[in-house]
Amino acid sequence: MSTTTAPTVRHSRTGLAGQLSELGVEQNGVLLVHASMRAVGPVSGGVRAVVCAxxxxxxxxxxxxxxxxxxxxxxxxxxxxxxxxxxxxRAREAVRASMPPFDPAMSAAPSMGRLAETVRLTEGAVRSEHPQTSFAALGPLAGGLVAQHRPDCHLGEDSPLARLYELRAQVLLLGTGFDTCTAFHLGEYRVPAPPCRSYRCVVTAEGRRQWWEYEDVALDDSDFAALGADFARADDGAAVRTGAVGSSTSRLFRFTDAVDFAARWLPSHRGAVPVQALCHAPG
Known part of the structure; x- marks a missing residue:
């Protein structure tokens, strides 16, 4: 008895670009992307072809x-x-001692996935200088978007997220869930009297490796999946477009809609629940 294996679908740059346009990605717009290459599936040309698409x-x-x-x-x-x-x-101290200081030109961001790293390393890309929550960008508005990212402001009014809000950017969850949606974090800054906490990281100051501690809003993405589910249902789903991109199910929405919804949703759903450590961004 013989068996036949179904051929693997390999997506193309042209096909992906068409799907993205059909989903609603705007020509000449600004797009913040969170991506899972595994969800997108095999692509001729690999991750670079996805960036090109x-x-x-x-x-x-x-x-x-x-x-x-x-x-x-x-x-x-x-x-x-x-x-x-x-x-x-002793082992903990050895780990701390091995941590390299942040360098916007050189520090890798492996936990952000292959697509984000490919964009960061693409010729012409620029990166903000926050030592924990930097952003990389390509395109004519990239420099202004990443400039003046204050080092003691992760994802608030002095970060690229606020610039994305001003530009009415779109957000694409390319095969990822709402738990990765950084736009919701700007909503955390916009609730009344957000809780704060201390953060610490390794930086270079005056030519030397140093630990730096600062205080900022206590970021918490532990309920973002629930927040996103409610956001997707709001107004009969008018704010979120869903469609296939490659092998993935992807979502597209306006950055301002996500932030404004989060700022309304968070105060009534978190209450006195203890703040959790941030999962998808540094803490």
Missing amino acids: LRDALGEHGTLVVPAFTPENSDTSSHYLDRVRGLGD
Whole structure:
């Protein structure tokens, strides 16, 4: 008895660009992307072809933005806490001593995925200088978007997220869920009296590797999946468009809609629930 294996569908740059346009990606617009290449599936040309497809859909004057976060250089991040869980004091200190200081030109962002890293490394890309929650961007508005990212403001009014809000950017969840949606974090800054906490990371100051501690809004993405589900249902689903891109089910929506919804939703759903460590961005 013989068996036949179904051929693997391999997507093309042209096909992906067409799907992105059909989903509603705006020509000459600004697009923040969170992506799972595994969900997109095999693509001729690999991840670089996906970046090209995104830029094709955006057009010559469009701007592509991705997170380039670095939890690897912080000892208050969930990444670090997972890494040292069960280790003794000496082993923990060895991990801390091995952490490289943040360098916007050189520091990799492996936890953000292959597409984000490819955008960051593409010729012409620029990156904001926050030592934990930087963003990388390509396109004519990239420089202004990432400029003046204040080092003690992760994802608030002095970050690229506020600039994306002003530009009425779109957000594309390319095969990912709402739990990765950084737009919701700007909503956390816009609730009345948001709770704050301390953060610590390794930086270079005066030519030397140093630990730097600062206070900022206590970021918490533990309920973003529930927040996103309610956002997708609001107004009979008018705010969120869903469609196939490659093998993935992807979602597209306006950045302002997501932030405004989060700012309304969070105060009534969190209440006195203790703040959790940030999962998808450094803490």
